[in-house]
Amino acid sequence: MTTADSAPPIRRGRGRPGHDQAAVLRAAVTLFNRRGYDATSIGDLAKELGVTKSAIYHHFASKEDLLRLALADALDELTEVVSAAAGDSAPGSAYDRLREVVRRSVEVLVAHQPAVTLLLRVRGNTPVEVDAVKRRRWLDDQLAELVRAAVAEGALRDDIPPDLVSRLLFGMVNSLVEWYRPDGAYDAQAVAAALAATAFDGLLRR
Amino acid sequence: MTTADSAPPIRRGRGRPGHDQAAVLRAAVTLFNRRGYDATSIGDLAKELGVTKSAIYHHFASKEDLLRLALADALDELTEVVSAAAGDSAPGSAYDRLREVVRRSVEVLVAHQPAVTLLLRVRGNTPVEVDAVKRRRWLDDQLAELVRAAVAEGALRDDIPPDLVSRLLFGMVNSLVEWYRPDGAYDAQAVAAALAATAFDGLLRR
Incomplete structure (x- = not known):
């Protein structure tokens, strides 16, 4: 001891x-x-x-301090990914940027799986949790806006409401925290490729 | 009082x-x-x-008794849906049965959202939780088998490993518990249709 x-x-x-x-x-x-x-x-x-x-x-002021640092670990990475892709000044088509944000989000989820798991379960009323929920909402809004832009430019189908597309697409991405196993058969790159192929091209054989 | x-x-x-x-x-x-x-x-x-x-x-023997009943609410419904679609004697192509199980799973998740949320978060070591995890694993195995059959019969693309397809597809389904709002714009039928269109046909405009 x-x-x-x-x-x-x-x-x-x-x-x-x-x-x-x-x-x-x-x-x-x-x-x-x-x-x-x-x-x-x-x-x-x-x-x-x-x-x-x-x-x-000696290292942490409180339990909430630990929570804040853990959530920041996930939020800072995701914010960087989304900011790079979703800003008005980002280069490339909205569709290319959406594919890129999906790919990089998968990488962040795989690299920071425990912290992102914690982030996705945050529900409470402490200031740290309220702030994290606010930052998550900002990310969700940016992603929904990017999906809308990809529909508007004609790349994505327009018969599904863009906000529902965004929920489904990033619901699939976020589901990784529940089932991805770092010691399993698939690395982040393989999962990102399979996920993009499923969501954008669909599972039906052509 | x-x-x-x-x-x-x-x-x-x-x-x-x-x-x-x-x-x-x-x-x-x-x-x-x-x-x-x-x-x-x-x-x-x-x-x-x-x-x-x-x-x-007066009504419940213990906290674990409440957990057991809540989890049974979700598990019994999902088991019924999966058993009807995934058994060897189920009629129709594997692909048709997979679409049907996706549709009905969305209905169960929307109708039993709190109980399914609880089920998806179960992690503990109590006998009730261990049993629920075992039943969840059985469901996952049945769904993975159905996806494999749909690939084998030629309906689904074969360039993504079927177990990964199953994780992504039902990851998208399960994500509903996190974002679906019963008082929102979309009913279970609309979500099920959008989800099946996304996963099977893909988001790209054709």
Whole structure:
């Protein structure tokens, strides 16, 4: 065990190396996803890591601070992807940009699966959660706008309402957090290609 | 408030009518989805309904009993849909049966959205949760088998692995629990049609 006031105490928990700030955050996200944010305490997290609560408070001010950092991990990446593709000044057709944002979103979801899982389940009323929901809504709005532009330019079919297309398309993308296995048969590139082929070209043999 | 030992005490909670067994179950599912199953106690549920804990125990043996009934609500419906379409003796082509199972799954998700939401988030180690995960896996296996059959009969493209097609297709279906709004612009029929058109025909204008 560690002492509460030594400098980087978490590194020595249970004698395992690498119990640093990032490792605590990873463990917190895993616990939040497994038990729910509300049901998880700093005490639970300390127990899971085999360290004292003080060792965690050495790095993080509060449980909500851990949540904020975990959500920022997912939100910052997704915001970058969507901003690059959805802005008015972005180059290329709306359809090309939509395909690109689908491809890159899949990459982010695969690379940051636990944090995105947490983000997609956020429902609560704490300021951190309210802010995350607001940022998610901004992303959803940008994506819906990009779908509308791809329909308007004539690339996508216009017999399905664009907001429904956007929900279905990114619903399929977001579903990855539920079923994707990093140790499975498919890497991010394979999933992104299969997903784009399914959504844009359709599953029917031609 | 109610007294703990009167016969159907929940009916009289806060003077509202209809606080019967089904209403308690609905409230439990809502709370489980909002806070997580682990973080929700029978006390929380009693408070939410404005009744005593005894009033709840009058109808349900335990918190796990509530979970079991809620999950059965979703699982029984989905099992019926999948069994009707995926069995060897089911009539019609695999492709027709796959379209039908997609359509009916959307209907079940819309009609039982809170219970299916709970089902899709089940992760825990209680016997009820382990059993639900097992039943979900059976459904997933049946659906993957149906997709394989639709590829084998030549209806669906064969350049995407069938197990990945199944994950993407039912990932899109399951995403409904996250974004569908019963008071929104689209009923189950409209969503089912848009989803099937997207997945099978694709979003590109032809």
